[in-house]
Amino acid sequence: MSILQTAADITVLINSDVSSSERRVNPSWTISTLKSKLLPITGIPPSSQQLTLRLPHAPQPIPITAEDEDATTLAGWPLQAYAEIHVTDLRPPSSRLNLTDVSEITKWEMPVEQYEKRSDSVRAWKERNQLGRFDTTKQAQTDAEKDAAHERLWRETKAKGIEVGKRCLVGGKEGRRGTVRYVGEVEEIPAGGVWVGVEGDEPTGKNDGSIQGKAYFSCKPKHGSFVRPDRVEIGDFPEVNDLELEDLEEM
Incomplete structure (x- = not known):
C-alpha cells in the first residue's frame, strides 16, 4: 500500500452478530475488496455478506451495494472516522458457524494431584505467604469466633429454659x-x-x-x-x- 493510500485510510467499526472490531479501510477499495478483507474478521463468505453503513447522524443505514461490486469503489459512500459498517450474514442459521456456543468444547482441567505439586501455582504462592485458607492466624481467629458464638447460643438456650421434656x-x-x-x-x-x-x-x-x-x-x-x-x-x-x-x- 502506498503512502498516499495510507494517508487516506479511515478507521471504522466493523460489526456483525458474532464480532466487533476497529479496522482501517480505504475509499479506493472496491466493495469486493472490502468483503474479501471482512471474511477473516467475521467468518462470513463475501457472497453471503450484506453491508450497511451506519452514521451517527443518519436516520437510516445506507446499503453498501452495487450491480458491479468488482468495479465500484467505496468512494461513493460518505465514510467517516468511526462510522459503523455492519455485516449481515445472509446464510440460513443452519449453515453458519456458531462461534459463541462453547458447550461442545472439551474443557481440559489439570488433575488436582498434579496441580498441588506445582511450585509456580497460585495455590503454592498462597501457601508460602500464608494467605487465604493457609493463613493459620486467620483460621485460629475464625475457630475462636465460632466457639464463642457456640457458647453464646448454648447460654441463650439455657436461659430460655429449653430442656428435654418441657x-x-x-x-x-x-x-x-x-x-x-x-x-x-x-x-x-x-x-x-x-x-x-x-x-x-x-x-x-x-x-x-x-x-x-x-x-x-x-x-x-x-x-x-x-x-x-x-x-x-x-x-x-x-x-x-x-x-x-x-x-x-x-x-
Whole structure:
C-alpha cells in the first residue's frame, strides 16, 4: 500500500452478530475488496455478506451495494472516522458457524494431584505467604469466633429454659405446640450449632426424630422437627386435643 493510500485510510467499526472490531479501510477499495478483507474478521463468505453503513447522524443505514461490486469503489459512500459498517450474514442459521456456543468444547482441567505439586501455582504462592485458607492466624481467629458464638447460643438456650421434656410453642403465638425431645448439635445439618428437636402435637413436622437414618429422638412420622432455639418458647402449653384438631381441619 502506498503512502498516499495510507494517508487516506479511515478507521471504522466493523460489526456483525458474532464480532466487533476497529479496522482501517480505504475509499479506493472496491466493495469486493472490502468483503474479501471482512471474511477473516467475521467468518462470513463475501457472497453471503450484506453491508450497511451506519452514521451517527443518519436516520437510516445506507446499503453498501452495487450491480458491479468488482468495479465500484467505496468512494461513493460518505465514510467517516468511526462510522459503523455492519455485516449481515445472509446464510440460513443452519449453515453458519456458531462461534459463541462453547458447550461442545472439551474443557481440559489439570488433575488436582498434579496441580498441588506445582511450585509456580497460585495455590503454592498462597501457601508460602500464608494467605487465604493457609493463613493459620486467620483460621485460629475464625475457630475462636465460632466457639464463642457456640457458647453464646448454648447460654441463650439455657436461659430460655429449653430442656428435654418441657412443653413448647414453635414459631410464635400462632405456632405449633409440642414437646422438647432433644437439645444439642445435629451433625447432619451443615449449618451446625445448637438445634432443638421437637415432637409436635400435630403431623406438621418433617421427620420422626431421625435425620439421614440417625435417630436423635423417636416420635410418629411427620411429628418431628429440628428448629433453632430462638424459635422455641417454653411454657404451659396444653396438648392439642381432638376438638381443636377438628376446628383446625375445618378452618
